[in-house]
Amino acid sequence: MKKKNQIDYTTESSKFKYLGPYNDDKAYAELMRQSFYIINLLHDAFYLLGFDEENRNMQKYNFGKGGKENDRVSVVIDGVHCKDMTESNPFMSTAEDGYISYLMICLHNEEKTGKRFIDSASQVLSHEYTHAVVGRLVSEGKPIFGTLKEPVWGMEACIHEALGDFFSEVFHYKPGMTRDTPFYIPTAHRKYKISSDLNINPYKYSSFNPIKDTNDTEYNDYHEYGQIFAVMLHEVLWEIIDYYGAEYTIWDVLYNNISENDYPAYIILLKGILSGVKKFVIGETSFLAARDHIINGVRSHSENDVFVCLVKRGFAKRGLGFGKKAKNPQLPINGKRYKTVDDFEISSECQDILNEL
Known part of the structure; x- marks a missing residue:
């Protein structure tokens, strides 16, 4: 059973720009549409810059151009489960090539601050998506780049x-x-x-x-x-x-x-x-x-x-x-x-x- 403050929205097409009205209580549907649109823009931008199939990018179909497919990014908007862990800090959970990576958007702070995540979604999602790009470019296995240990002092x-x-x-x-x-x-x-x-x-x-x-x-x-x-x-x-x-x-x-x-x-x-x-x-x-x-x-x-x-x-x-x-x-x-x-x-x-x- 779907819990309150959760919404499912998936589509396989990036053909349309989703710019629907901001007219529901938490605007989760609109935020999901905007997130879908932005993530596809970021995919295209990084593809232009060299993050393509051979470099373990994230897309459903690789069209025979190398790498492993069926690993598009999945965005999860959650106002319930992650509030105790991150208190609305978005994060990217990057999987290795061929496995879906998850971008978590936690909305707990919207209730405390009154600031809508959607108003800065493009900046935040750009930052988080870059984490996945860097992780996959650095590591051919599990993308764990970013040790806090010596000898690199964090x-x-x-x-x-x-x-x-x-x-x-x-x-x-x-x-x-x-x-x-x-x-x-x-x-x-x-x-x-x-x-x-x-x-x-x-x-x-x-x-x-x-x-x-x-x-x-x-x-x-x-x-x-x-x-x-x-x-x-x-x-x-x-x-x-x-x-x-x-x-x-x-x-x-x-x-x-x-x-x-x-x-x-x-x-x-x-x-x-x-x-x-x-x-x-x-x-x-x-x-x-x-x-x-x-x-x-x-x-x-x-x-x-x-x-x-x-x-x-x-x-x-x-x-x-x-x-x-x-x-x-x-x-x-x-x-x-x-x-x-x-x-x-x-x-x-x-x-x-x-x-x-």
Whole structure:
């Protein structure tokens, strides 16, 4: 028997946009329609960027293009069962290739705050869907990327969260925005919005300073520490947009018959980032390692030295530079809190290239 505050809604077609009226008590039916629509958009966006059948994407039919099929995403909206566990924190339960992954939307907080999940559904679902993409790209078996253990000091879980926020940001990019335009997910608990304006977001590499051997989320919040890497990726993105321009959004590219010659340059960046993610190694991916994998991934899509140097300058803007200062976290003698040091340098070769721009 179906319990109160539950609704079933399934369909096999993405042909129609579901934009029905918001006219029932909890609007579960409309939220499910919107979620279905958004998840299909995200599938198409990540497919464009390289998350396809061979890379273990999530879709019902693979049409003989590799990978395992019958593993489309299933969205579950629940105002009953998950309130004691997550109190409305959405989460992605990612299964291995060939098995259905579940995206849980918990609505308990709507009753407490009066804020509707549907009002920020696109941002939240973009973040959560990215978790599944990263999980499947990193691991060929069970996608468990994001260990909190040493020797990566919880950085993998932070990178996981950072990529979710970053792709949510880039999927909401519109011409006319600037690198200082703040981005945030309204229902997420983040200390700062993502922006290049240091008055809005002051995070740098040296902001990563968790306490050793504690599970206290007040001090070791991988969502919050993930914002450090998220704003680094933001700087990288805007180095590319500011130099090359971006007249179109990714949705224009997908659905408005834009010539490939007119694709915004940041599409190449996004493909490079995902190519870098594929090289992440569970238990070995620190911020520095992730940076290097992403740069190598970008190189696999663009041999243009200016493009690559702009990516490097983006990381260096937030202290993850290429001198001798940026190292993996160090624990001071008799210290309880890890320490990281900022490095704002880029290579002399890149300095010469960028100085000529």
